Amino acid sequence: GAGVSQSPSNKVTEKGKDVELRCDPISGHTALYWYRQSLGQGLEFLIYFQGNSAPDKSGLPSDRFSAERTGGSVSTLTIQRTQQEDSAVYLCASSLQGGGQETQYFGPGTRLLVL
Amino acid sequence: DAKTTQPPSMDCAEGRAANLPCNHSTISGNEYVYWYRQIHSQGPQYIIHGLKNNETNEMASLIITEDRKSSTLILPHATLRDTAVYYCIVTVSGAGSYQLTFGKGTKLSVIP
Numbered sequence: 001g002a003g004v005s006q007s008p009s010n011k012v013t014e015k016g017k018d019v020e021l022r023c024d025p026i027s028g029h030t031a032l033y034w035y036r037q038s039l040g041q042g043l044e045f046l047i048y049f050q051g052n053s054a055p056d057k058s059g060l061p062s063d064r065f066s067a068e069r070t071g072g073s074v075s076t077l078t079i080q081r082t083q084q085e086d087s088a089v090y091l092c093a094s095s096l097q098g099g100g101q102e103t104q105y106f107g108p109g110t111r112l113l114v115l
Numbered sequence: 116d117a118k119t120t121q122p123p124s125m126d127c128a129e130g131r132a133a134n135l136p137c138n139h140s141t142i143s144g145n146e147y148v149y150w151y152r153q154i155h156s157q158g159p160q161y162i163i164h165g166l167k168n169n170e171t172n173e174m175a176s177l178i179i180t181e182d183r184k185s186s187t188l189i190l191p192h193a194t195l196r197d198t199a200v201y202y203c204i205v206t207v208s209g210a211g212s213y214q215l216t217f218g219k220g221t222k223l224s225v226i227p
Binding site: 033045095 | 146147149157158159160161164206212213214215216217218219
């Protein structure tokens with residue numbers, strides 16, 4: 001079956017521009033997660049959605065970062081006024097119900113490069 | 116905040132079994148052991164997980180010691196496509212347990 005998909009696969013932008021990253025979770029998965037992974041670094045949690053609401057936004061690094069989810073499905077992560085330190089791979093994952101200790105299935109990621 | 120310890124790298128001959136160890140001596144009774152892998156330039160891929168019993172699926176087997184302080188991921192017949200970084204994680208229970216944290220993992224190189 002279809003897995004988690006993300007678009008674009010690669011994004012190059014100039015410092016100060018806004019970017020939108022999209023995630024399509026596995027159909028029927030209630031929970032959706034955003035992470036980012038910097039070069040050679042581990043996984044950094046950003047935000048967790050349960051349905052359309054985000055009970056945990058604790059990982060968003062600054063108010064330039066926001067995310068929304070509509071229809072309990074597609075999610076968009078928006079980074080405003082991008083900075084060079086935002087360059088990373090942004091990963092989306094989904095799981096069936098959420099809430100912990102549940103298998104998360106990851107998408108291929110969006111590689112963001114801020115020049 | 117490493118709850119797991121893995122060797123940084125391992126080699127395995129193609130067609131042989133790859134046995135990847137993981138120590139998790141501080142694991143609690145209701146915490147699961149999960150294995151993911153990440154092939155270069157791809158997103159993490161779920162492999163297998165277990166609580167206390169050994170588990171097997173189409174990708175791998177997971178052997179957990181009786182005291183649950185360590186486990187071994189077994190890829191029975193490694194192929195070149197299994198070359199990846201393998202992450203062993205313990206999913207913490209309670210609030211925020213969905214926040215996956217990967218350590219440095221084991222870089223497995225499958226040699227032709």
